[in-house]
Amino acid sequence: MSNIQPTPKVLLVISDEHRHISISLEQAGFKVEVVDSISKAESQLKTLKPDLLLIHSDMTGDHGLNFCQFVKSSEISPRPIIVFLVDEYKPDERIEVLRSGADDAISYPLSGKEIAFRIMAHLRRRQETHISLLTGLPDVIIANNVLEHTLKEVKDWAVLSIDLDNLRVYNETYGESRGDQMIKALAAVLKSVLTQDDFLAHRDSDDFILVTRSDRAEATAEEICRRFDYIGPRFYTKEDAQRSYVIGIGSKGIRRRVPLVSISIGATAKGRRNFSSALEVLQVARDMRYLAKSKKGSDWVSDRLRLSANEPSLKDQRIKILVIEPDASMSLLLKDTLEMEGYFVDVAHSTHEAWNMLNGWKPELILLEVDVSSEGFNGWExxxxxxxxxELAGTWIIMTTKNPDHNKALESGADLYLPKPYELQVLFSEVRYLLRTRIKSGVLL
Known part of the structure; x- marks a missing residue:
């Protein structure tokens, strides 16, 4: 796999007589882009997104004031470090460029090697400012930059979005300092599964991302869940750990059973969708993580189907669901999300189409929008x-509708009345409940 960590980028704004500096920087491992004017630097700034700008002060004309203001208004995160090269015989120029907004001013003549090490020191300090104090891992800024680099430059990758479930109740019960220890334990588990090529970041609170190879995504997610579940009970009293829940206290004396803290992981990878931005990658991984929360305990969901290792591609080894939904976007959403849960899903947009499909294909479950109809043949009929x-009487039917008459739905033959709007987590839970006695061997749900 290509290097997930992006090579530091330096944009040089220098004249021809200082071209030797670019050679020294490249030898030091930097990716260097050279321009010979401020206007060219401004035009390339947002495209290149350099980590550091190295500018010859004589090329600005105003001690770098306008250029520094332009850089700081460019909304690049993190903002590039601005360093000026200043003639050692112009001490007042050093003061002026720093006053204009530069982060540093380096006097020349100076060897290219020393300039390279000074740049390294700046970038190291920058890196240290974007580290989580709790876990010592890169923060959200570094994570976003790595994701952008990965999407553009890395040929094979997968992204795992990871967080903890029930942490709020744990904090209320045991205290936030103990909750921080739980987050640090999760970080330790995540570090323990990393390979040399992987990248791990702590975005916020209990929110982590892990970038790895696509062929490792699901196995890594499974191993993370296993390792965390092994150490998780150690953070509870013996009584809470043995009964597998804590007692949450709500308003007006309400008490509720809350499961132990667990992990939810969502995974996606290159080639599974046409990703156009790092934000889209992160959103899909988070959507998968949201689906994982509908499962009991630590679990993961990937946008690659979770099938048996012995039968990876046989459709007839998966539980079949027919979605009958007239709205095209809604039917596509239901098909995609149910397939991500491991089912084989087909879609009909009218009652006649559904009936024709049922003549040659028998699903285990039908998800029916009752208001669908065609030529007087409606969902109730x-x-x-x-x-x-x-042959079809034993098929489970979940009827979804805005019609409040649940008796009519159940009397017509529906096994479950699900009023709209509903949450996908609720739907998945009810589907699993109905199909529990019909789960086939080798299918992971």
């Missing part, structure tokens, strides 16, 4: 017709 056919 389709439900009754399905239940009258012996």
């Amino acid at each position: 389709l439900t009754r017709k399905i239940k009258q056919v012996p």
Whole structure:
């Protein structure tokens, strides 16, 4: 896999007589771009997004004032470090460029090697300012830059979005300092599964991302869950650990059972979708993580189907679901998310289309928007017709509708009435409940 950590980029604004500096920087491992004017530097700034700008002060004309202001208004995060090269016989110029907004001024003549080491020192200090004090891991700024680099430059990658469930109740019960120890334990678990090429960042609170190879994503997620579940009970009293829950205290004396802290992980990888930005990658990974929260205990969801290792591609080894939904965008959402849960899903947009499909294909479950109809044949009638056919009568039917008459839905033959709008977590939970007795061997749900 290509290096996930991006090579530091330096944009040089120098004249031809100082070209030797670029050679020294490249030899030191920097990616160097050279321009010979301030206007060219400004035009390339947002595209290149350099870590550091090294500018010959004689090329600005105003001690770098306008250029420094331009850089600081460019909304690049983190802002590039601004360093000026100043003639050693112009001490007043050093003061002026620093007053204009430069981060440093280096006197020349100076060897290219020393300039390279001074730049390294600046970038090291910058890196240290973007480290989580709690875990010692790179923060959200570094994480976002690494994701952008990965999307553009790395040929094979996967992103895991990781966080803890039930941490708030744990903090209320045991205290925030103990909660911080739980987060540090998660960080330790994540570090323990890293390979040399992986990248790990602590974005915020209990929110982490891990970048690895696509062929390692699911196995890594599984191993993280296993290792955390092994150490997790140690953070509880013996009583809480043995009964596998804590007692959460709500308003007005309400008490509730809250499961032990667990992990949810969402995973995505290159080639599974047409990603256009790092933000989109992160959002998909988070969506998968959200789906993982519908499961009990530590678990993960990937946008690659979770199938049996022995039968990785046989559709007939997966539980089949027919989605009957007239709205194209809603049907696509349901199909995608249910397939991510490991089911084989087909879609019909009308009652006649659904009935024709059922004549040659028998799903284990039907998700029916009851308001769908075609040529006077509505969802209510389709439900009754399905239940009258012996071969289809045992098929579970979840009826989704804005109609408040749940008795009508159940009397027509629906096994479950699910009023709209509903949360996907609720839907997945009810689907698993209905199918629990029909789960086939080798299928992970």
